[in-house]
């Protein structure tokens with residue numbers, strides 16, 4: 533969003549540059565711009581997405597310089613809970629370890645008492661602060677088609693849901709939505725999401741991406757489901773640099789139950805292929821699936837962290853027009869535990885607070901950011917269509933005017949002391 537900080541290029545490599553942000557240096561990939569030492573750039577997700585002049589950068593930097601330190605102080609003084617103290621020595625030992633085993637994670641996943649949960653969340657929040665400082669990525673998401681050829685048992689877009697009124701945006705409409713999000717709202721990273729809709733050919737998708745990347749200054753993620761490896765290669769060549777593709781569950785037999793006719797192995801292989809192509813991979817799964825065990829969730833966290841640098845877990849929200857209509861509401865602590873364990877296991881990951889988590893409970897966006905998460909998404913689909921993209925009912929955020937949702941998010945980030953930067957620790961130069 534407009535909530536972003538430009539950095540000064542301090543050295544230039546072949547496909548990467550070193551960038552200075554108020555004395556903190558980061559290495560950022562540069563695939564799209566001619567950049568010299570002394571130039572100012574905006575980076576997102578580890579990529580240069582825009583180059584600006586000194587005159588453009590100066591007022592933004594001046595405005596941020598003061599705010600930056602203030603935010604760090606706010607973050608330093610903000611915890612999930614103030615008066616929690618570890619009484620359980622077993623947890624205390626686990627929380628002090630440098631690396632988390634699956635056995636440790638299982639122990640943490642079994643925590644139930646409010647005090648112990650608060651200690652876990654405080655620990656994961658402290659680790660987020662120590663490793664990744666107070667940066668928080670905010671991506672926009674455009675849901676461009678609600679048609680899907682799959683029949684996932686949890687999802688309102690499943691092909692058997694004949695009651696859903698579907699839509700499909702044209703290339704021009706997707707471009708206009710992206711242009712509005714980038715030029716008017718200031719987003720620097722966009723996710724283009726749809727059901728598995730093969731009425732867009734690979735070429736159609738590539739053209740949409742290429743038009744956005746070559747005309748707008750933005751990092752593009754695609755989230756278009758299980759398409760061929762060749763399709764993802766095309767999308768990378770057309771300029772997309774991120775893929776959001778969840779494996780949903782790491783339990784192969786549960787996977788076959790919830791995604792009839794599909795195999796977990798194919799999904800995981802595709803995710804690995806995307807990573808090997810150079811995409812930033814965002815992946816994860818659903819929490820609260822019927823039959824899912826604690827051990828499954830622990831395995832999910834470890835699989836997500838090993839496959840991608842961005843981790844996305846959200847609760848199942850039962851959709852009335854799916855076979856899971858009568859499933860019970862997920863306890864939000866199960867989601868927070870998963871986020872916290874992901875943070876303890878994968879120190880440098882970007883961890884998302886998903887819209888499904890926000891939908892589960894109105895306080896969960898704030899709480900998720902205090903249990904280890906450091907990334908958010910805002911829905912920038914034209915509002916009338918966003919309501920129809922009914923993966924699950926009552927999606928958070930889309931009933932508010934977009935500007936209100938954005939200003940509420942900015943206020944939330946400020947109150948928590950988070951800065952909307954891409955100062956990820958992964959590429960820190962000491």
Ligand code: 5AD
Nearest residue numbers: 686687778847848849851888923924
């Ligand atoms: N509740 C929560 N998340 C859902 N998704 C699909 N249906 C639901 C639901 N009912 C998620 C899936 C998918 C993403 C696009 O939306 O995890 O990967």
Ligand code: SF4
Nearest residue numbers: 680682684687690727
């Ligand atoms: Fe389609 Fe994705 Fe929904 Fe499955 S989860 S029905 S693939 S949109």
